[in-house]
Amino acid sequence: MSKPRAIIAGRGQLPLDLAAAAPEALFVSFHGIEGEGLPAAAHHHRARLERLGALFATLRAAGVGEVVFAGALNRADLGTAGFDDRTQALLPRIAAAMQRGDDGLLREIIAIFAEEGFATIAAPDLAPELVLAPGTHLGPDPGPAPLADTARGREILAATGPLDLGQAVVVEGGLCLGIETLQGTDALLDFVARTPAHLRRPAGARGVLVKDAKPGQDLRIDMPTIGPGTLAGAKAAGLAGIMVGAGRVIVLDRDEIAREAERLGLFVAAFS
Amino acid sequence: MSKPRAIIAGRGQLPLDLAAAAPEALFVSFHGIEGEGLPAAAHHHRARLERLGALFATLRAAGVGEVVFAGALNRADLGTAGFDDRTQALLPRIAAAMQRGDDGLLREIIAIFAEEGFATIAAPDLAPELVLAPGTHLGPDPGPAPLADTARGREILAATGPLDLGQAVVVEGGLCLGIETLQGTDALLDFVARTPAHLRRPAGARGVLVKDAKPGQDLRIDMPTIGPGTLAGAKAAGLAGIMVGAGRVIVLDRDEIAREAERLGLFVAAFS
Numbered sequence: 001m002s003k004p005r006a007i008i009a010g011r012g013q014l015p016l017d018l019a020a021a022a023p024e025a026l027f028v029s030f031h032g033i034e035g036e037g038l039p040a041a042a043h044h045h046r047a048r049l050e051r052l053g054a055l056f057a058t059l060r061a062a063g064v065g066e067v068v069f070a071g072a073l074n075r076a077d078l079g080t081a082g083f084d085d086r087t088q089a090l091l092p093r094i095a096a097a098m099q100r101g102d103d104g105l106l107r108e109i110i111a112i113f114a115e116e117g118f119a120t121i122a123a124p125d126l127a128p129e130l131v132l133a134p135g136t137h138l139g140p141d142p143g144p145a146p147l148a149d150t151a152r153g154r155e156i157l158a159a160t161g162p163l164d165l166g167q168a169v170v171v172e173g174g175l176c177l178g179i180e181t182l183q184g185t186d187a188l189l190d191f192v193a194r195t196p197a198h199l200r201r202p203a204g205a206r207g208v209l210v211k212d213a214k215p216g217q218d219l220r221i222d223m224p225t226i227g228p229g230t231l232a233g234a235k236a237a238g239l240a241g242i243m244v245g246a247g248r249v250i251v252l253d254r255d256e257i258a259r260e261a262e263r264l265g266l267f268v269a270a271f272s
Numbered sequence: 273m274s275k276p277r278a279i280i281a282g283r284g285q286l287p288l289d290l291a292a293a294a295p296e297a298l299f300v301s302f303h304g305i306e307g308e309g310l311p312a313a314a315h316h317h318r319a320r321l322e323r324l325g326a327l328f329a330t331l332r333a334a335g336v337g338e339v340v341f342a343g344a345l346n347r348a349d350l351g352t353a354g355f356d357d358r359t360q361a362l363l364p365r366i367a368a369a370m371q372r373g374d375d376g377l378l379r380e381i382i383a384i385f386a387e388e389g390f391a392t393i394a395a396p397d398l399a400p401e402l403v404l405a406p407g408t409h410l411g412p413d414p415g416p417a418p419l420a421d422t423a424r425g426r427e428i429l430a431a432t433g434p435l436d437l438g439q440a441v442v443v444e445g446g447l448c449l450g451i452e453t454l455q456g457t458d459a460l461l462d463f464v465a466r467t468p469a470h471l472r473r474p475a476g477a478r479g480v481l482v483k484d485a486k487p488g489q490d491l492r493i494d495m496p497t498i499g500p501g502t503l504a505g506a507k508a509a510g511l512a513g514i515m516v517g518a519g520r521v522i523v524l525d526r527d528e529i530a531r532e533a534e535r536l537g538l539f540v541a542a543f544s
């Protein structure tokens with residue numbers, strides 16, 4: 001039996017999906033940024049961001065060895081309970097890291113947890129069913145038709161990846177219909193949906209959304225994610241399906257995605 | 273005195289701007305794809321795409337040495353006058369080139385004209401005022417503020433250029449708000465205009481549209497172009513201005529752009 005693990009929960013659906021997939025893990029939520037539908041687990045600890053010393057003590061007492069960060073911790077309300085000594089000492093580092101954006105903050109928090117003896121692992125290391133295995137799919141079998149567009153999409157992502165841009169593109173019949181920028185995947189799909197009809201369907205092709213992690217991305221930080229909304233957006237954009245990097249893109253609410261993919265006739269498939 | 277030149281006019285505003293800038297050039301338009309406001313020049317020849325032999329004879333009789341292709345020639349109505357022998361002989365080459373898209377067709381036509389003794393030059397070689405010189409601008413002086421965003425935009429274009437994607441991006445405060453794909457620059461600016469306000473203006477920055485030719489692009493074929501509509505789109509997208517590659521981007525209707533740039537408070541400036 002390995003050491004207990006903890007889910008350090010920020011906002012959104014991912015912490016809840018993780019808790020459902022790993023009910024034995026200690027679930028740590030923070031005052032002020034707890035979402036709806038918290039797991040009714042025996043292992044639920046409600047912490048305060050301004051009292052990290054207390055949190056470390058709790059994790060240590062529970063024997064926790066590894067933690068997973070899930071969901072954004074930024075823009076949290078620091079409350080009025082007052083900083084404990086450990087947090088007070090860490091404040092300069094945290095404040096400096098906040099200047100480096102969301103990823104920079106999480107990188108520093110991972111470093112701080114490591115110094116306290118807690119290793120950070122990626123969400124799929126705790127719950128492998130959060131990602132797709134190579135060659136697997138949800139919904140209809142994509143067959144070989146999307147392979148050429150997927151290859152073209154990956155070629156574009158390989159070029160844009162080092163530039164720290166979004167890591168999703170839409171390709172149809174070899175032509176790029178959109179590249180994700182900071183507005184995110186839903187905005188990209190909305191843009192594609194607005195494409196004039198005479199620019200669509202060269203040789204009858206129906207396009208694919210190709211989404212992957214950045215080359216060399218630390219999967220413990222800000223993994224790319226799709227959910228039921230992504231599937232609905234791909235449908236509205238007239239695409240044939242979604243291709244994701246196997247093991248590198250979290251599929252939220254997988255059961256609903258599988259049902260909706262069948263109903264809408266869109267595939268969600270993984271390349272290695 | 274150098275040899276006469278000819279403007280081979282397709283659709284749109286560019287042939288008319290060229291004719292106004294080079295009134296001494298022979299203006300060749302084609303039956304079925306002539307736009308509004310043809311120049312009332314003494315040197316206007318109305319040709320037929322299906323009678324290229326007759327066109328070559330006319331150019332030769334006029335002593336033409338160099339030609340400029342301006343505006344798209346594709347999707348022309350071939351009319352009912354019948355192919356002349358020269359066109360008939362060229363049809364297999366033209367038909368094959370059409371399979372390679374608009375650029376491929378124009379490349380083959382340039383090759384055919386070269387075989388007939390007519391060299392093709394780029395539009396700015398005929399009318400240098402169609403493009404901006406390095407460091408010049410229309411509208412207000414941009415000052416140094418947009419330089420960092422322009423550099424970031426050019427870095428992105430350098431990465432996407434070899435992929436044959438669009439050659440325009442929007443950058444604001446170092447963040448990329450959009451990358452042109454086949455929908456074109458107007459669609460890119462419309463996408464940027466839809467960006468949620470909370471994602472705009474990091475540190476108060478106002479963004480720029482950065483537009484340039486592809487690295488190594490043949491400027492005789494499909495030069496990137498901006499016009500008054502691009503300026504209006506940049507305004508609607510909340511940008512500070514437009515930065516273009518000096519000598520590599522055609523500025524259509526320059527007088528109106530200069531007036532509108534002043535009125536709207538947006539710059540149009542050129543980097544080398």
